Amino acid sequence: MFGEKGYALVKELSRYEDSLPPYNTDLVNEVSNEIKLLIDQNKEDAQMTTDEGSGAPSMVSTIRIRHAAVKRNLRCLMAYHYNRIRCLRTMRWEFGSILPVDIRANLSSAESEPWQLICGQSVTGGVNLAVDLKPPKALYIEVRCLADYGNLELNDGSVILLKKDSRHYLPRNECEELIRQGVLRHIV
Amino acid sequence: MNPDEVEFLGEKQFITIIPTFNSNTIHLITGDVGPFRASLPIRVPLWMAINLKQQQKCKIQQPDWMEIEALETIKENEKLSRTFTKMPSEHYMIEAKLLLGFASDDIPRADEIRTIIKDIWDIRMSKIRSSVDVLVKNAGSYAALDHLTIMEINTIRPILPHALDQIYRIKASPR
Amino acid sequence: MPLPTAYSPNYYSLDDILATQERTPCKFLINVPKMGNLNPSTIEKDLPAGTALELPMWLVLEMSTGRQPIVLPELPKIYKEAYREILEADACAVDLHKFNLYFYELGSYAKRFDRKGDVHQTLLHTFRTRFRQLMDLADNSISDPSVQQRLDTLERRLFKDGYNARTKLNAWLVESGATIEAANMVINHKKRKRLNMEDLMK
Structure with a gap:
């Protein structure tokens, strides 16, 4: 049945709602090959119709069906491909500008370029759009570190060591990205 | 919208406080506030009042409508009326939550007030639910939303507009 | 918070592609040479006129339009009289997932095959009647996954919207601060990593 592999590709992507499965190069190639095969068969049949004249059975309906399958694939x-890039864009908001290693492994080579473009987009006109996603209540907030992160340099130059379970009182806009990445936890 | 965002909008409401410090006029983007003279009441935005209260620099004055008797009257009106009655404040839920949360010592009988406001909220919410159900079931083309506060309208977002969009899609798809 | 938009399928919509893969019966009006492989029950090379098959909706839609349609499409059985009567009687009690995972989507396409417009009415009536039930389910915030089993995809999407909104509202009513939280994808990503590690260590 035509279009089964294309369907499998779409179904795989739809199962992963909030992350990206590895780029399925094999299945993509199989679908591309099916498209090529259908187009070749159509060319052959179209040729046959014009060659043999009106004696041969009309291949028009066959060609129509194959063409529908090509369009479907x-x-x-x-x-x-489109939905994978959309997912990347959502990830930029959720993960920040650095992707975890295992997700980066799932991208195809062609997808790392769009990622660079997306990363460049959220700091336009000098305003960082990724802060204050929720209305802020205070300038400074208390956070607890969930994992060993290392040194964090603040805007005023001071360096803070983030060790697991250490508590800090930091300016909100500096630690917001780390909280969203799950490195720090906001304590009220 | 997030409830936090609605709260952000609601924090712009003015309430009266009694500051414990002196200060000149503070110039903010949204307008000037002040000057502050200790023990003289002054009207400030809610967010500023909460902030000052947390720094223990003021005492918050109870809004007029946040009295037990006034609230009881509102509750009775709401129960008896078939449509929504006008609430004393556009953001009553937000004011109640913030004031009763941060300044419950400045408001007498805070727990009772909390209960009554919650009752009013529940009555209005169930009215919203049944009127939304009637709207969808009978394919009405409009509903009267007078006197609803933004927080209440926000509770049926996004499910109501999305559902209406889907009905439209089914209707509009080619026969 | 991203701007929530209602489901509105376009060329790239995964759900629309999945919905149009659902099968619908049809009858071939003419002989189609070399397309015998569409019929799994014969090994003939050609497809004779009169064959009745169940084919995916995307194919049936392409084949049944134009000046010389190749097939005559029919309504899938869940949109026929008997099933419609069940829905008219009590739409809320029906397990719509069992009818079809993409009941409303498939129905929106299939109703073109119904001259009388009954399917159209049934779709609207079913949706409207079940909406109250949907709203109640979403409001009660029990994260019981089995409650979604009886809904079709369209309803599940609405349920998710309503459930998320209700959870946020409840959180706001209880808490007093706007905590910044880790992003949803980050939390799920960590959960998945932990599950994978546990599997590896078994």
Whole structure:
């Protein structure tokens, strides 16, 4: 049945709602090959129709069906790639500018370039759009470190060592990204 | 919208406080506040009042509508009326939550007030739910939302507009 | 918070592609050479006219339009009279997932095959009747996954919207501060990593 592989590709992506599965190069290639095969078969049949004249059975309906399958496979491929990039964009807001290693491994080589573009986008006009995603209540907040992170340099030059379970009283805009990444926890 | 965002909007409401410090006028982007003279009441935005209270620099004066008798009357009106009655404040839930949370020592009988406000909220919420249900079931094209506060409207977002969008989609798809 | 938009499928929508993969019965009006492989029950090379098959909606839609349609499409059985009567009687009690995972989506496409417009009415009536139940489910905030089993995809999406909104509201009513939280994807990512590590260590 045509379009089964394209369907499998789309189904795999839809199962992973909030993360990215590894780029399925094999399945993508299989779908591309199916498209090529269908197009070749169509060319052959179209040729046959014009060659043999009106004696041969009309291949028009066959060609129509194969063409529909080509369009379907193309749609599956486009949707697969498009939705992966959309997912990358959401990840920029959720993970910050650094992707965890195992997610980065799931990107194909062609996807790292869009990632660079996306990373460049959220600091436009000197305003960092990624801070204050919730209305702020105070300038300074208390945080607790959840894992050993190392040194954090603040805007005024001072350096703070973030060790597991240490508590700090820091300016909100500096530690917001680390809280969203799960390194620090905001204590009220 | 997030409830936090609605709270942010609600914090702009003015309430009266009694500062314990002296200060000149403070110039803010939204307007000037002050000058502050100790023991003289002054109207400031809610967010500033909470902030000052946390630094123990003021005492908050109870808003007029946050009295037991006044609230009881509102509650009775709400129960008897089929539609929504006008609330004393556009952001009553937010003011109640912030004031009763941070300044309960400045408000007498805070627990009772909390209970009554919660009752009023519950009555209005159940009215909202049944009127939304009637709207969807009978395919009405509009509903009367007079006197609803933003926080209450926010509780049926995004499910109501999305559901109406889906109904529209089903209707509009080619026969 | 990202701007929540209602589901509105376009060319790239994964859900629309999945929904149009659902099958619908149809009958071939003409002989189609070399397309015997569409029929899994024969090994013939050609597809004779009169064959009745269940094919995916995307294919049936392409084949049934135009000046010379190849097939005559029929309504899938869940949109036929008998099932419609069940829905008219008590839409809320029905397990819509069992009917079809993409009940409303498939129905929106399938209703083109119904001259009388009954399917259209049934879809709207079912959605409207079940909406109250959906709202109640979302408001009661029990994170019991089995409660979603009886809903189809469209309803599940609405349920998720309502459930998230209700959870945020409840959190706001109880807490007094706007804590900054770790991003959802980060939390899920860590959970997945932990589960993988546990599997590896077994």
